Amino acid sequence: MAKTLPVVYQTLRNHSHITEYALVQDPTNKPFLEVLSGRRQAVPPIWMMRQAGRYLPEYRELRAKAGGFLDLCFTPEFAAEVTLQPVRRFAFDAAIIFSDILVIPYALGRTVRFEAGEGPRLDPLDTPDKIAALSSEADMTKLEPVFEALRRVKRELDSKTALIGFCGAPWTVATYMIAGQGTPDQAPARMMAYRHPDAFAKVIDAIVDNSIRYLLGQLQAGADALQIFDTWAGVLPPREFEQWSIEPTKRIVAGVRRQVPDAKIIGFPRGAGALLPSYIEATGVDAVSIDWAAEPSLIRDKVQNRVAVQGNLDPLALIAGGAALDRAVDDVLTNFAAGRLIFNLGHGIQPETPIPHVEQMIRRVRGNGLRQ
Ligand code: CP3
Numbered sequence: 001m002a003k004t005l006p007v008v009y010q011t012l013r014n015h016s017h018i019t020e021y022a023l024v025q026d027p028t029n030k031p032f033l034e035v036l037s038g039r040r041q042a043v044p045p046i047w048m049m050r051q052a053g054r055y056l057p058e059y060r061e062l063r064a065k066a067g068g069f070l071d072l073c074f075t076p077e078f079a080a081e082v083t084l085q086p087v088r089r090f091a092f093d094a095a096i097i098f099s100d101i102l103v104i105p106y107a108l109g110r111t112v113r114f115e116a117g118e119g120p121r122l123d124p125l126d127t128p129d130k131i132a133a134l135s136s137e138a139d140m141t142k143l144e145p146v147f148e149a150l151r152r153v154k155r156e157l158d159s160k161t162a163l164i165g166f167c168g169a170p171w172t173v174a175t176y177m178i179a180g181q182g183t184p185d186q187a188p189a190r191m192m193a194y195r196h197p198d199a200f201a202k203v204i205d206a207i208v209d210n211s212i213r214y215l216l217g218q219l220q221a222g223a224d225a226l227q228i229f230d231t232w233a234g235v236l237p238p239r240e241f242e243q244w245s246i247e248p249t250k251r252i253v254a255g256v257r258r259q260v261p262d263a264k265i266i267g268f269p270r271g272a273g274a275l276l277p278s279y280i281e282a283t284g285v286d287a288v289s290i291d292w293a294a295e296p297s298l299i300r301d302k303v304q305n306r307v308a309v310q311g312n313l314d315p316l317a318l319i320a321g322g323a324a325l326d327r328a329v330d331d332v333l334t335n336f337a338a339g340r341l342i343f344n345l346g347h348g349i350q351p352e353t354p355i356p357h358v359e360q361m362i363r364r365v366r367g368n369g370l371r372q
Contacts, residue, residue, distance in 0.1 A: 032093045032162040033224055035308045035340050036264040036286045044333075044341040045093035046365050047164075048358070049268075049289070050348030051086040052098045055355065058085050069114035070106070073099050074142075079149035084156055089355075090362055093342075094162040094225075095153055097218070099146050101168025101229055104210055105177050107138035124180030126188060128199040136202075138210040140217065147221035154222030162225060165218030169230030169269070170207035170248035177203060186235045193244060200244075208248050212255035215263075219256070225264040227289070228252060231347075234271015234291075241275055242282075250283045257284075266310060270347065277302040292346030296335040308340035313361070315345050321357040329364045 031045040053059055059082055066072035073079055082098040102120055106112040111123045125131050154163055167173075171189075178200075179188040193200040215226050233245045249267060256263045268289035269279050280288055280303060287308035290299060294312055303309060317328035332343065343365045349358075 030093070030160055030162045030224065032342060033264065035342050036225055036266070038308075038340065040340045043366055044337055044343040045162075046343040046362060047092040047094040047096065048086070048345050048349050049096075051090075051092065051096065052082045053349065054351035055349055055353040055358075056085055056089070058089075069100070070103075070112065073103065074145040076145050076148035076152055079145070080152035080156070083149065083153045087157070087161060090358060093160070094164050095157060096164040096166060096227070097146065097150050097153065097223065099149075099166070101166070101173055102176060103143060103146065104138060104167060104173055104207060104214060107140065107142045107214075108206060108210065109135050109139070110177060119182050120176060122176055122180045124188075125177050125203065126180070126192070128196045131196075131199040131202055134203065134206060136206045136209065138206075138213070140213060143214060143217065147217050150218055150221035150223055163223050164225050164227055164266075165215060165221075165223030166227040166229060167211040167214055167252075168207075169228050169233070169245060169267075170204045170211065170252075171236070171244045172230050172232045173207050173211075174200070174203050174244075175232050177207075186232050190235065190240070193240065204244065204248050208251050208255070211252050215252070215256050216259055219260055219263060225266065225286075226256065227266040227268060228285075230267065230269040230272075232271075233269035234273070238275060241269075241272065242278070245269055245272070246279055246282045249279075249285075253284050268310075274298065277306075280307050287340075287342065289344060290346065294346075299336065300339065304336060304339040304341075308342060309336055310342040310344045311336075312344070312346040315347055315350050315353070318345065318357050318361060319350060319353050321354060321360060325357060325360060326364060329361055333365070 031041045035041055035045060062078055062082055063072055066075060066078050079098045083095050086092060087095045102112050105122055113121045115121055125134060157163060175186040175189040178192050228249055230245055233241060236245060253265055265285050266287040266289055267279065267283055267285040270291050272279055276288060285307060287310055288303060290309055290311040292312050292314040299309060313328055313332055317325050
């Protein structure tokens with residue numbers, strides 16, 4: 001578990017103008033955790049959202065062996081192996097445990113299936129009556145394989161590489177639970193929230209309470225930091241963003257920190273745009289992951305002055321490669337590398353991404369003769 005910093009450093013960390021200390025760093029510290037703890041790194045640590053996945057031949061091979069996607073997530077040996085694949089190949093600064101945000105609805109007793117080429121399918125919670133029958137307590141034994149996978153990965157990682165646990169933010173998880181599948185604009189969940197706010201709040205509350213338990217279990221199993229994915233935050237009007245994205249995330253952060261006060265937490269309210277400063281202020285996250293459309297000066301002046309920033313290469317630039325990729329990498333570094341930055345994509349890597357392009361991106365970020 002993350003160690004507590006001496007009080008003097010805590011004070012420095014909380015001071016909005018200080019982004020870097022002139023301290024000699026312990027050579028065993030993990031660069032990723034250093035940035036989350038307020039200490040900018042000269043070379044930004046790097047990992048990619050969805051880094052374990054279909055663009056890797058070794059993933060596709062194991063996926064075929066495991067059968068279903070959930071079988072892959074819930075077989076610790078396989079989940080640990082898939083988590084480690086991108087770290088071995090690219091020496092990323094962080095591993096993210098291989099699982100999915102929809103394991104929470106699954107543990108709440110909902111039916112969750114992943115159809116090949118179609119994405120997730122759940123039994124829709126599309127009426128207040130169905131919501132009234134929703135269990136408020138997840139069966140945590142169903143999630144035990146995720147904890148076991150974390151313990152296995154932890155044993156394999158070297159001392160420089162951090163391990164990330166995660167969950168979906170309540171709003172984003174609820175959009176799948178209500179609609180039963182992904183939708184272009186999350187209309188079913190938005191409509192449920194307008195028409196039946198009390199029923200909708202019950203779904204959100206169940207996700208909040210069980211996500212806290214799930215994240216605490218992940219910390220206990222060896223996660224060094226946590227990320228909360230709010231992929232669909234950007235479809236909400238400001239009032240609803242406050243109510244359904246910020247408030248539930250704030251409760252998760254507070255619930256986790258009640259047990260683990262120095263838990264490091266990254267929020268990813270994708271598409272939050274100008275609402276990001278209020279998100280960080282209210283939730284108390286240590287960092288935000290930003291999407292590629294984020295406006296750089298807003299991020300620098302109102303976000304990166306307070307917390308670390310993770311992002312934000314357009315995944316399509318990574319598919320394109322060549323000069324367009326170099327330019328896109330340089331833009332991220334120019335925009336954000338003067339402050340606390342964890343280099344990442346603005347959203348998950350796509351399956352058609354060529355592996356040499358990932359290598360090109362990493363070389364450019366780490367400056368192996370290509371930068372300056
Ligand atoms: O980042 C990682 O490598 C860790 C694993 C991870 C997965 N899903 C594996 C996965 C993480 C962090 C997630 C998060 C997730 N899952 C999100 C939030 C982040 C984001 O990308 O927006 C969401 C919205 C989901 C729900 C989900 N899972 C969808 C919509 C889909 C289908 C779309 C798709 O990409 O195929 C999944 C399936 C899924 N989750 C796959 C993987 C590797 C593909 C499944 C396969 O191999 O067939």
